[in-house]
Amino acid sequence: MVDSVTATKGTAGPTPATNRIGLTLADYKGSPSTLCDGCGHDAITSQIIKAFFELGVEPHMVAKLSGIGCSSKTPAYFLNRAHGFNSTHGRMPSIATGVGMANSQLIQIGVSGDGDSASIGMGQLVHILRRNIPMVYVVENNGVYGLTKGQFSATADLGSKLKSGVMNDLPPIDLCGLAVELGCAFVARSFAGDPKQLVSLLKAAISHKGTAFLDVISPCVTFNNHDGSTKSYKYAKEAETPLHEIGYVPFFEQIAVDYEPGSVTEVKMHDGSHVFLKKLHGDYDPTDRLNAHTTIFKANQDKQFLTGLLYIDEKKPDFTSQLNLTDQPLALLKEDSLRPPKEALDEIMQSLM
Amino acid sequence: MKTLAAESASKQGTGRIVNDFSIQVGTVNGSGSQSSNNVLMRSIFQMGIPVSGKNLFPSNIAGLPTWFTIRVSKDGYIARKREIDILVAMNPQTAHDDVKSLQPGAVCISPAEMKLDLVRSDVKHYQVPFGDLAARATDQIKLRKLLTNMIYVGVVGQLLEIDQAEIETAIRKQFEGKVKVIDLNLNAVKIGRDWAKESLKKEDPYYVEKMDKTAGKIIIDGNAAAAIGCMFAGASVVTWYPITPSSSLCETLIDYLKQYRIDKKTGKASFAVIQAEDELAAVGMALGAGWAGARSMTSTSGPGISLMAEFVGYGYFTEIPTVIFDIQRVGPSTGMPTRTSQADLLPAYFLSHGDTKHITLLPGSVEECYEMAGAAFDLADRFQTPVFVLSDLDLGMNNWMADQFTYPEKPFDRGKVLTAEQIEKIGKFERYRDVDGDGICYRTLPGTNHPLAAYFTRGSGHNEKAGYTERPEDYLNLMDRLNKKFDTARSYVPKPAVDRNPTAKIGIVAFGSSHFAVEESRDQLRDEEKVATSYLRLRALPFSDELRKFVETHDRVYVVEQNRDAQLRDLIRLEMPDLAMKLMSVKHYNGLPIDARFVTDAILEQERKA
Ligand SMILES: Cc1ncc(C[n+]2csc(CCOP(=O)(O)OP(=O)(O)O)c2C)c(N)n1
């Protein structure tokens, strides 16, 4: 039971009306969604709102980004008090990289789709993972291009069927497998229909310093929710095999530990928060990269839908820290620190004479 | 045809042609001749004589022909000169063609074993046993090839009477601090010089003599100049993907940033440089950084510009500042990567689908590469839009003599950015409302701590509150405001440089690296043909009123540019259809830098018909 690992206050009782910085859940909401009723993306949006609210993140310190697609519309539906950037199709990672360089104090969350990330944006996805730019990167994965009316995407499973009966005869790209391969230090898979797990993973992702990658199966009720689809609510619900139950205790809450020794793996996040992974079926060590690889590979072979925290490495340095930038964000530096003095120009001119 | 120089020498009746000729060195790329050519050029420069250097190189790392041309001009002409007066033919692959292309009476210095005297008997040959001399310079076979280059510096130095002391100074500068290398090279020069002194009889008219025309001047290429401009303009996020001829801009910038923008005490950098995975990502990163409030930039060439198209339109439509350098090379497609061109004028100006147009700066000298780099950041911030700086390979990668750059006097213009305190005072913020009536709205940066500060940036239709819209009137409102903003920009961008001759019936319009050829051509037209001209050098798009006035007040206006399709001429026709018939065209687009003689001939030919 996740409840066996809880904070002394907070998640145990009813959710308080205001969070630690005095804001209400409503302060984390966005504009009303314009997606289809029941779309998985909306379920994910709710958990994003909840995660930020419960963590008490200052909304104005968040930058929410996306590409193009139904999924990429969702940043408009959460955190109205955060600056938003709905970019071009597949190119959100480059925007996030630029934003991160300009202001490393911002907390970035990017929402993308499987078309946006696994096809047109694959190049940029690969490179943001490789660079380890600090951000939460959520792929709302429905196996189709929702916004362009239901064509297969590159994550559609072999043999899965479109509504029209057309069968997918190409193998899927496993985005989590790819992320682990590229050295991403936070890789998780979840399901829009498993809010409890999702919200814990989102909180852990926000605590992570570096790219936190979440592949969330998010059924498209309009184009890919029928029998024969492997991304439908029904299929995912039945097939979901969580690796563990996930508890999250933020740095600002006290941990009340109440579990049998050996039944829980604890991961300390760099901001002092804790993730507790309660074993379900046997051991899974999410810090073992090779094992993460094998597990993902094997699950795919067995057509298993594994969810949970697949891989984590809290020690991997992120890109921005490696640049040794000024403490003040570059975006806020003024002329006195950006324009070298006249002597510098004189010296350069002298060298060219 | 006689060169101007030859003419003035014969007029003086001295038989000497002093400080007015061109030297071309034909070598193989990767052979290390670049240092020798720099030394040659610098030592003449140090003697106070105006020089310019052009490197004609292949898109290849080693083994293909390369030519380096040094123009020595007492009158200060620094454009390419078509005629070669002195050839140093070191490349057996091209030596025959090279020597054949000389004018009668020109000079050819070559390895004796090539027997080039058998190819042309009407040029003055100096045949040098380079192999033997190189063997004298070192016993290391590997070094011989490199030192051969310094031997020709010695031979040329002796023949032209270049001060040996200046050559030595230039070598010390070239190999700064590397004592052994300096000694080795100095020795090779001396071997060449001594041999020439003993074995060659001077039988040509070319000499250098000390002048005082380079005091206080610098030698620099346009990319380095732009890099310096960017650093002093406060560029803080720099993204790029390597491409000739643009790479050296960012590479030089990185060197300077490391030297001058890392805090000596804390070791912290006031900049981030990212080598992106491609140009699409490079411009995306630049836009992301510009949106978040940094002074961001990227630099590329034609193929990169094509890749950036979608994002640049996004930047225009959502109003995000960034600076994009396009160091033009020959297209279409891969084209000729190491040849120069001005064929990206329209592609850059109108880059992206839908109705888009961009502020485009057109530096015409290395000084302007420096200044306009600075201006570009201010304009990008002021107009909240991507700003192009269009340079080219000739300007960007060749060595130009220039006045020293002056330290920027104007403080940064960071444009209309609202802080939390300002929003609190105003009580309201709408991202895309034209509050001031100039088409430029106010923006906020992410991280601004005020409940009203946030807005949603989207490439889809948006209203004044940055909300999604498909309403026709919202779209019209937005597009017309963007147009208004563009009109405001007309009076902010660098004004054209106009040299009006009240007696002139014809005018010349040019931009960018065509400038020096046009200046020299105007002198040719005046001195040789008594044709007076006025000259307007365009320094930016969009156009301002000066251009219209200029065209109106001349009978015919020749638009000189380095592309096939007369892109600038057509753009002027588009904006001034009533004046279309006055606009003539001079187009140079073979990949070589434009030269004065070409411009003069093209204008005269059309004038005869007019
Ligand atoms: C350059 C470009 N090509 C094509 C499109 C059309 N397009 C819009 S959304 C989309 C697919 C989105 O699929 P996905 O990322 O899976 O998002 P979903 O709608 O399924 O959430 C495509 C192809 C576009 N906007 N831009």
Ligand code: SF4
């Ligand atoms: S089309 Fe599919 S993905 Fe798009 S909003 Fe509707 S259900 Fe969601």
Ligand SMILES: [Mg+2]
């Ligand atoms: Mg999809």
